[in-house]
Amino acid sequence: MKTFKSAAWDSDANTSTFQELFQKSKKIKNTIDKSRKEVKKNAKALEKRIKKKLNKKNAAVTDTKNLISTPEELMTQSKKRRLRKMRAKLKKDDSNNSQTDLSSLVSVKKTKPKKIKSKPVNEEIKLVLATPEENQENPQPKKKKKKPKKIKTEIENEPKKPTKTFKKSLNKLVFSDHSFTEKLLDTPEDAHKSNKKEKFYNKLKVALNSTKKSKPMATLRQKMIEKLKSARFRFINEQIYSTDSKEAKKLFEEDPEAFKSYHEGYRNQVKSWPVNPLDLIIEKIKKLPKTNVIADFGCGDARLSKSVVQKVHSFDLVATDDSVVACDMSKVPLENNSVDVAVFCLSLMGTNLRDYLFEANRVLKIGGVLKIAEVESRFEDVEQFIKGVQHFGFKSMWKDLSHNLFYFLDFKKEKDVRNKNKLPTLSLLPCLYKKR
Incomplete structure (x- = not known):
């Protein structure tokens, strides 16, 4: 039999190590x-930091949105600033006790005040209160008159031409009220009283001789005819x-008169265009060789x-000239393969554009x-149309595509x-005028 030693001392050691490990x-x-x-x-x-940064960014965005205000708001802000400045100035200037409308001061533009040579207050009061007899006894000192410049009064020796602004004002004056000019011309003695009147009188004479006669005003019948022509042009255009x-x-x-009225309306439209295509x-075409043959579809x-x-072979629905061939542009x-250049200048009208382009090919x-x-x-x-x-x-x-009103395309x-049925159908929006 094996004998076992007592392990009391070992248990104490183990407890101490266990406590150390536990601690x-x-x-x-x-x-x-x-x-x-x-x-x-x-x-x-x-x-927290991220939230602060995000809040700052959002605040900056809102500030920028607030900054982008309407012009009316900007005007009100500027008025408020001016009012503050004016109030600050009025507080500083205690001597100026006169009441002023701040709103009127804000609206008026800033201008440099003119220097006025004023007499002392006592002298002005004396002059006002004085009777006419006292004024005769103590007359005011007369100012030295400047010598007037020599002015050519003869119409033959015309002076320099008047400015554009003078001409405009004079045309309004002359052609609106003839009686006013007649009075001025009939009374030269009144016009020569002062230097200014004399200058104006001479300028008016020269301008009346130099200005062209006004165009006669259109009568009511002529205006009505023009309106009817423009209305007919719009109707034919839509058709x-x-x-x-x-x-x-x-x-x-x-x-056949419809074609003439259509082209008259077209010519009136061309006058208002910035460029004629x-x-x-x-x-x-002038830069191309002289041997080239050209077909003008919708020549007008x-x-x-x-x-x-x-x-040039010119084609249109109606022949306005011997050089024009009247025909349908889908069958020319x-x-x-007989033409070098085919031109469609504002003539791709109608619903059968496919027939026109097939004929051009x-x-x-x-x-x-x-x-x-x-x-x-x-x-x-445009890109879809080109495709x-x-x-x-x-x-x-x-x-x-740089022009304001027209596009130019070369193919x-x-x-x-040869097979027309396989080709796609092309379409452009119609040029319709607003109903009046």
């Missing part, structure tokens, strides 16, 4: 708790944009053919140029297109 574990736990608390504190501090080329041709064949097209008065050296009397030579000039407001999306035209055997060559023919 160490407690310390470690405390340190961990402290570190957790510190981490939480730091996290809360970071959250052309809302129908195809066949129906438009029938309209002008039934009523036909002028720019003419300049470009055939101004392009009259201002260019090259041979030209052979295939048929007529043009390979490598020929298609020139389009149209009103800017007719395009919903649509490219399906007709053309390639986009040049575009100018080059790359291939012949």
